[in-house]
Amino acid sequence: MEKLQKPQIICHQQQTLDYAVHDVKWMPCSSKFVAVGGKSNGSGIVQIYSLTGEGIEKKSEFGKKEHFKCCTFDASSLRNRHLATGDFCGRLQVWDLEDTLVPVYKSTVHKAVINAIDGVSGNNSGCGAPEIATASRDGSVLVWDVRQKDMPVAKFVAAEESSTRDCWSVAFGDSYNNDERVLAAGYDNGDIKIFDLKNMKVRWSKCVKNGVVGLQFDRKSIPMNKLVATTLESKIYCFDVRTHHPKKGFAYVTEKSHDSTVWSVKHLPQNREVFMTTGGSGSLCLWKYNYPLKRVEKDSDGLSYGVAGEMNLIQNCTLTEQPITSFDWCVDKIGLAVCSSFDQSIRVLITTKLHLY
């Protein structure tokens, strides 16, 4: 009986591609998703697929000069659904997918590949301006507002040239009204930093020893609650970022899984306590975070500090032999997801029984 209640991950559709795919994303409020990547001759490609009753159908595609590394829809409204992309030579471009000759917005401030991109507030009212954040190998993290041309609206760089690190991941959070917003960034030396965009200062930083590949807050538009970081050497960290203690910092719990790099973490849009991590060994792990009985305790000075809960592994599956580099849940349908892997294929997955958690 116990076994029957467990969510199962089912491979619904599979499509082999003739290029290296770096990122996949569902288009909100549709049955379409995009795959971005690049061909062996160095050119970049964006493809739009649609899930139909028969299978996956390619709707359209367009190519550009450089490999596309990452993309997001999160900073655009439902009525335009523009795709923001970052490419290998550091360009940020925003595309209208029906008119892809020239981007609706572009910038060339980054000097090296954009490793990660995140957007916020595209279709949320009362949660601040729509913004895009990009993290690059040149060590800088830039924040963009498509209403301002050519210049970023905020910039985070290391103090000296020599201490510049490759920035691998970036995530928005704490954006619960028009003023508050933070940006978390993960670096190749294991540093995780939370930048406060309201006061423009580093609010918190911690080194987790291994390079931080994936980073995500459980929700962007609530007071920050949990932050999950995935790193090289199979480590997953889950921080309770609601309560900060001046000495103890944030409470966290850590887990080891996948026996290789943990490439990405994605929280289920319908339940923030459930998230999927994808591994370099081609495996998928579905986790549920359980809060402790009391999340906040007081120390002898009367200051509150957080108490970490536990991570419960609810499903652990192997999908392929190559690393699963990107994964995205569908916002509109619980359990539906798409992922891409180094074996040059994209797969549509269905995870059952998630509503039970």
Next chain:
Amino acid sequence: MSLAEDISKLADAPDVDRRTDRKKTLLQKYRIPIQHFEYDYIEKCKDARELENILHVLRSGEEGHYPDLIRFTEERLNVINPKSKLLRACCTVLEKSSLQKDEVEELTSDLQYWLTNISKKDQELDNRKCRSIHSDAEVRTFKESREPKKDSKERRIKSTDYSAWDKYDPDTELLKMELSEKKGIEEAKKEEKPKKKVSFNRFATEAEATFFSEREREKGNEFFKSGDYEEALQCYNDSIAAKANVFNINNRAAVNLKLKRYNDVLSDCETVLKLDKENLKAQLRKAEALENMERYDEALRTVEHIIEGDPNNRRAQETAQRLREKCPNFGRKTRMKIIEIE
């Protein structure tokens, strides 16, 4: 080997460990006597930690391969601590071909239903496409943040620099440290989070309103589950303001019940019942609210209505039981008097 010998061996063990640190086997590391690797002991062992260690040693193969003993230990560990990390098994992702026929049909029809639904919304959004960006928030004015430079010249005093040490006053240094610590603590105390202020844009399309409403309802459910009822209420309010439906009003009733705002529960339940006359959850919540407002008669009437429709509803039966004790007079009027006639 007797137990006494074991204990003496364990006492000696640390010395041995230090010398042969590198070559230590798992068996030595965990200090498990070899006779514990046996069916009888494992069967009776109640210590999950020890079972995990035994399993670890067995799986490593350092002491030889015993497939049946491994399986036996796994089974025992599953009884003592089913959540143990060592029991995590990896399976392969299911292919559609390996599923039962009815399961596949269920999945496909569910997906097909969603696909037709979502394409309608997709179409609506495409038709009402707009290229401009609306936001009630201003563009951020540019700021750059460089991390504070670390002092490369460390102010550490050399152990041989006696004149500097003469000037060093440990008491003031201690005081300084204490002060900076206090400052940190005060800052932490000061922090208070402002509330979310929502100003509603009118949604141009139905699809957008539904989308926003759904997301807020989901957020509300999450807050509800983690016990943050005030936040949940805020989310449900936003959800209802965007687009009201049976589900989000019903959920708001549940939150209000938790917050003991029974009048609000009642009005929400009434709204739901107007839309969906036989909504079970709304009826139950209405009964519970009435009970807490000490309007037992009305509560009992509501519960009995539920039971009429669904006699096996346990929660309704329990509530009814409770209510009958509280108002023994209910229903008396309808009882028929039997009078014998000579």
